[in-house]
Amino acid sequence: MPGARETGLVGAALAFTGGVACALCYLTQKTTQQEPKKKPKEEPKEKPEHEHKASKTETARKTPLITEPRTAGTQVLVLGLDGAGKTSLLHCFATGSLEQDVSPTQGFNAVSINKEDLQIEFLEIGGSEKLREYWRMYLSKARVLVFVVDSSDPERFPLAKHHLQQLLSADPGLPLVLLANKQDVSGARGITDLYEALDLGNVGDGHQLSVIGTQVKKGKCEINAGVQDARDLIIEMMANH
Numbered sequence: 072m073p074g075a076r077e078t079g080l081v082g083a084a085l086a087f088t089g090g091v092a093c094a095l096c097y098l099t100q101k102t103t104q105q106e107p108k109k110k111p112k113e114e115p116k117e118k119p120e121h122e123h124k125a126s127k128t129e130t131a132r133k134t135p136l137i138t139e140p141r142t143a144g145t146q147v148l149v150l151g152l153d154g155a156g157k158t159s160l161l162h163c164f165a166t167g168s169l170e171q172d173v174s175p176t177q178g179f180n181a182v183s184i185n186k187e188d189l190q191i192e193f194l195e196i197g198g199s200e201k202l203r204e205y206w207r208m209y210l211s212k213a214r215v216l217v218f219v220v221d222s223s224d225p226e227r228f229p230l231a232k233h234h235l236q237q238l239l240s241a242d243p244g245l246p247l248v249l250l251a252n253k254q255d256v257s258g259a260r261g262i263t264d265l266y267e268a269l270d271l272g273n274v275g276d277g278h279q280l281s282v283i284g285t286q287v288k289k290g291k292c293e294i295n296a297g298v299q300d301a302r303d304l305i306i307e308m309m310a311n312h
């Protein structure tokens with residue numbers, strides 16, 4: 072089972088690095104620019120949950136929307152399909168635990184975290200089909216994009232890939248932190264599978280990329296090292312600008 076294999080790899084890495092319970096990789100992206108396609112395909116209409124098929128989704132490369140310097144952004148933009156775990160993760164980042172059930176985000180969810188004299192604004196936009204069309208409008212204020220994927224739902228990887236690639240094409244300089252969430256679910260795919268399924272090796276355009284496995288369980292996120300590492304990394308990225 073791929074999930075189990077990945078878990079083994081992650082486990083080995085952990086032992087090696089002194090017990091970090093997630094895998095974290097920084098990847099230097101290719102600097103080659105991809106030619107925009109002449110006729111980008113229309114965004115596929117989302118099928119009902121039970122009908123999602125793992126089909127090959129073509130990357131739609133469009134003219135970049137964002138051209139201003141990256142330092143213009145002040146927010147951490149948190150996106151990902153509905154149910155991926157964005158709100159749960161943000162709650163953990165902010166409070167160190169998750170005590171209550173979360174509801175689907177109907178619009179946006181703003182969370183602020185203070186770390187010494189740094190105040191970091193996280194902005195989640197809900198991942199339902201209707202809200203996804205607004206995602207790109209928030210890119211201009213983003214300094215970092217956190218994209219959350221439900222690692223236990225491979226049938227939706229092509230849809231997640233489609234949206235992620237659209238965002239990255241619209242803002243070629245945007246640093247990306249990909250969170251492979253729900254690692255606790257049996258059969259969840261590991262970060263290597265996610266990397267391949269979302270075609271991250273082909274992102275190009277000099278995106279700074281990190282991939283981290285995370286899991287959020289009610290009342291337990293404070294002990295999940297992946298969540299801690301993700302939080303620390305994002306704070307570091309925001310502090311270093």
Ligand SMILES: Nc1nc2c(ncn2[C@@H]2O[C@H](COP(=O)(O)OP(=O)(O)OP(=O)(O)O)[C@@H](O)[C@H]2O)c(=O)[nH]1
Nearest residue numbers: 153154155156157158159175176197198253286287
């Ligand atoms: N097992 C498990 N469940 C999780 C995890 N993260 C989130 N969930 C559950 O997944 C469901 C959806 O979580 P949300 O945080 O609301 O997801 P979201 O990405 O904010 O979804 P939208 O707001 O609809 O876009 C909830 O029932 C969470 O409890 C995880 O790591 N493991």
Ligand SMILES: [Mg+2]
Nearest residue numbers: 157158175176
């Ligand atoms: Mg939400």
